[in-house]
Amino acid sequence: MTAYRTVAPLRSVLAVLGALICTGAPAMAAGGEAAHFERHEWSFAGVGGQYDRNQLRRGFQVYKEVCASCHALERVKFRNLVQKGGPEFDEEAVKALAAEWPNKITDGPNDEGAMFEREPKLSDKIKGPYKNEQEARSIQNGAYPPDLSLITRARSVHNEASWYIHVPMMLRDVLTGYAEGGSDYLYALLTGYKEAPQGFNLAEGMNYNAYFPGNQIAMAQPIPEGGAVEYQENAGAKSSLEQNAKDVTAFLAWAADPSLNERKQLGWTVMLYLIITTLLLYFAKKRIWSRVKH
Amino acid sequence: MSNHASTYEPKSATAKWWDERLPVPRMMHDQFVDFPTPRNLNYLWTFGGILTFCLVAQLVTGIVLAMHYVPTADDAFNSVDHIRRDVNYGWLLQAMHATGSSMFFLAVYVHIFRGLYYGSYRAPREILWILGVFILLAMMATAFLGYSLPWGQMSFWAVTVITNLFSSLDSVIPGLGTGIVEWLWGGYAVSGATLNRFFSLHYLLPFVIFGLVILHIWALHVAGQNNPTGLNIKTKSDSLPMYPYAVAKDAVALFAFVIVFAWFVLFLPDYLGHADNFIEANPLVTPPHIVPEWYFLPFYAILRAIPDKLGGVIAMFASIAILAFIPWLDRSPVRSTKYRPIYKWFFWLFLFACLALGYLGSKPAEGVYVFWARIFTAYYFAHFLLVMPIVGSIETPTKLPGSITDAVLGKSPGKSGATGGGGVPAGATAAPEDR
Numbered sequence: 227m228t229a230y231r232t233v234a235p236l237r238s239v240l241a242v243l244g245a246l247i248c249t250g251a252p253a254m255a256a257g258g259e260a261a262h263f264e265r266h267e268w269s270f271a272g273v274g275g276q277y278d279r280n281q282l283r284r285g286f287q288v289y290k291e292v293c294a295s296c297h298a299l300e301r302v303k304f305r306n307l308v309q310k311g312g313p314e315f316d317e318e319a320v321k322a323l324a325a326e327w328p329n330k331i332t333d334g335p336n337d338e339g340a341m342f343e344r345e346p347k348l349s350d351k352i353k354g355p356y357k358n359e360q361e362a363r364s365i366q367n368g369a370y371p372p373d374l375s376l377i378t379r380a381r382s383v384h385n386e387a388s389w390y391i392h393v394p395m396m397l398r399d400v401l402t403g404y405a406e407g408g409s410d411y412l413y414a415l416l417t418g419y420k421e422a423p424q425g426f427n428l429a430e431g432m433n434y435n436a437y438f439p440g441n442q443i444a445m446a447q448p449i450p451e452g453g454a455v456e457y458q459e460n461a462g463a464k465s466s467l468e469q470n471a472k473d474v475t476a477f478l479a480w481a482a483d484p485s486l487n488e489r490k491q492l493g494w495t496v497m498l499y500l501i502i503t504t505l506l507l508y509f510a511k512k513r514i515w516s517r518v519k520h
Numbered sequence: 521m522s523n524h525a526s527t528y529e530p531k532s533a534t535a536k537w538w539d540e541r542l543p544v545p546r547m548m549h550d551q552f553v554d555f556p557t558p559r560n561l562n563y564l565w566t567f568g569g570i571l572t573f574c575l576v577a578q579l580v581t582g583i584v585l586a587m588h589y590v591p592t593a594d595d596a597f598n599s600v601d602h603i604r605r606d607v608n609y610g611w612l613l614q615a616m617h618a619t620g621s622s623m624f625f626l627a628v629y630v631h632i633f634r635g636l637y638y639g640s641y642r643a644p645r646e647i648l649w650i651l652g653v654f655i656l657l658a659m660m661a662t663a664f665l666g667y668s669l670p671w672g673q674m675s676f677w678a679v680t681v682i683t684n685l686f687s688s689l690d691s692v693i694p695g696l697g698t699g700i701v702e703w704l705w706g707g708y709a710v711s712g713a714t715l716n717r718f719f720s721l722h723y724l725l726p727f728v729i730f731g732l733v734i735l736h737i738w739a740l741h742v743a744g745q746n747n748p749t750g751l752n753i754k755t756k757s758d759s760l761p762m763y764p765y766a767v768a769k770d771a772v773a774l775f776a777f778v779i780v781f782a783w784f785v786l787f788l789p790d791y792l793g794h795a796d797n798f799i800e801a802n803p804l805v806t807p808p809h810i811v812p813e814w815y816f817l818p819f820y821a822i823l824r825a826i827p828d829k830l831g832g833v834i835a836m837f838a839s840i841a842i843l844a845f846i847p848w849l850d851r852s853p854v855r856s857t858k859y860r861p862i863y864k865w866f867f868w869l870f871l872f873a874c875l876a877l878g879y880l881g882s883k884p885a886e887g888v889y890v891f892w893a894r895i896f897t898a899y900y901f902a903h904f905l906l907v908m909p910i911v912g913s914i915e916t917p918t919k920l921p922g923s924i925t926d927a928v929l930g931k932s933p934g935k936s937g938a939t940g941g942g943g944v945p946a947g948a949t950a951a952p953e954d955r
Binding site: 273301306375376379380381382389392399400403404405407408439482484485489490492493496497500501503504507508510511514515518519520 | 559560601604605611612760764765768769771772775776778779782783784786787788789790791795796798799808879928929
């Protein structure tokens with residue numbers, strides 16, 4: 227977090243610059259309706275951000291109680307929930323959680339040659355409710371709830387900015403380390419359910435969403451106004467639509483990029499080493515070249 | 521110049537023994553320690569060393585990644601995810617290799633534009649330059665093949681779009697294009713068979729690049745380095761030994777470059793890629809916009825600027841191939857653009873056209889984007905085919921310094937400068953290799 231604070235002034239100056247530049251160039255959703263994606267203050271944003279452990283824990287609760295009824299998280303193993311840089315749950319608690327997980331593991335064949343179902347262990351993946359895509363589609367009215375393990379990295383926010391502000395915007399994003407487009411998109415999607423505007427042709431069984439490409443989404447609003455889950459007293463936040471959406475987005479950002487904390491910590495060590503070495507080499511070079519006129 | 525007298529003295533009996541049998545230490549000493557480098561090289565000349573680093577970094581990270589990667593349609597995507605999640609520092613290696621390709625192209629483009637600005641392609645460096653064009657081609661092939669390996673949506677559809685380009689040959693000989701495409705695919709569609717052979721070739725080509733780089737450096741050490749004045753090394757005072765002077769400068773630039781490299785690897789590992797590539801390849805779902813990696817965008821814009829499919833393919837390949845001919849297209853009596861008052865403007869216009877084509881390549885091929893892509897494509901070719909010969913013939917270069925030493929020490933221009941009186945500049949008819 228220290229590193230984050232040292233660059234904060236730079237970030238805010240650049241952010242103001244960017245905001246000025248952005249005015250008058252709204253991002254367009256694929257459906258044609260102007261949809262502007264807000265950039266949120268994620269704890270893991272930018273060059274110094276780190277996951278907030280309490281937020282990841284709340285986010286896991288939202289995933290478990292809301293998303294997991296349709297969506298798998300198979301690239302994440304139960305053991306990952308214990309690891310450093312994640313929700314860091316207690317190992318015994320996760321063992322119990324895995325044993326109680328409603329979606330069992332198909333294992334086998336056993337000594338009689340038959341496949342059997344068993345309770346998940348720490349090393350098992352976090353399975354969703356469906357055996358395969360076909361089963362999911364047949365139950366979900368033809369729609370397929372995707373696995374969420376990589377969802378924040380598999381989505382992004384496109385800025386349809388004019389050509390002349392392309393370069394300053396890219397520079398701003400590179401210098402501030404903006405890599406949260408997927409999280410911004412996901413949060414906007416979860417909070418973007420609205421009444422369809424007059425004259426909008428909504429297909430049967432579909433829902434209107436201001437941020438989904440084409441504005442028609444099969445998934446019904448997953449988190450109602452007021453929130454979907456009861457947070458514990460000491461969870462660090464009150465449950466609401468916005469808070470639930472934010473927390474589950476942060477959790478899924480971790481699921482997609484579990485090495486982020488380590489990566490950014492290492493990043494500052496590497497930067498410090500490289501900058502000092504470059505300076506030393508530069509002074510060495512100056513000294514060597516001072517022997518000749520140049 | 522490689523024909524400078526060897527100053528290597530074997531210091532031990534073993535060194536002497538080796539020197540009489542396989543004089544590698546002598547070669548290294550003469551070519552990389554005592555080698556005379558022009559004393560006026562600026563930081564743009566450090567990109568050769570940076571590119572060598574890029575190649576080695578890609579080889580090392582790539583070989584380790586290949587130990588964990590599975591080149592099958594079912595497991596490729598999962599194995600890359602496994603590398604990022606479960607292999608020790610796999611997330612770092614994978615990010616280094618993916619970002620490394622972008623950094624490699626960033627450096628090679630700077631290197632190429634430096635050569636274009638200072639006339640490094642002119643005699644006697646034509647073969648050196650053409651080897652560079654081959655290296656660029658091999659790099660593009662390697663990067664394209666490598667991009668298919670994560671087997672995400674953009675991998676799959678990039679392979680589909682680019683391999684399908686060959687089907688345009690059906691309009692020349694019916695069946696020829698389709699035949700080539702099916703031969704490349706190893707089937708009737710992009711499949712696991714395609715992925716497996718692409719992996720094999722992706723492992724092979726970097727070693728071809730390595731061989732070409734050795735020839736490139738060899739040719740460089742025969743002709744000697746060009747420099748900002750474009751003048752040859754004439755006296756001993758024009759040059760400095762490579763070690764420590766050029767090496768010290770290369771080291772500063774390399775580390776500064778690695779700062780940029782590390783910034784992307786550690787803070788923005790996804791920035792240079794595409795979100796769709798985090799979705800596993802699905803032949804039944806086409807992404808809304810299929811775009812190549814940024815370093816291919818100008819060529820992609822040229823491909824789509826031509827209304828005819830075969831014409832587009834020819835234009836795209838021609839945009840690289842034409843580079844091999846510029847040593848003979850440039851008719852200027854001087855090498856360096858520094859002394860070319862008219863061509864200077866065209867150089868920057870050409871750079872702008874390339875950047876504009878890059879931007880246009882990222883946009884959908886419709887409306888005003890196509891119009892501008894056609895304008896800039898036309899300029900891209902006109903620059904080589906018209907501007908280079910014509911401006912080179914009619915332009916009067918400004919006064920050249922008498923020598924590299926004069927340029928560094930700020931002495932007045934020598935005899936070979938242009939005369940104000942309008943006639944042919946003195947010595948303008950002399951062979952460019954002397955200027």
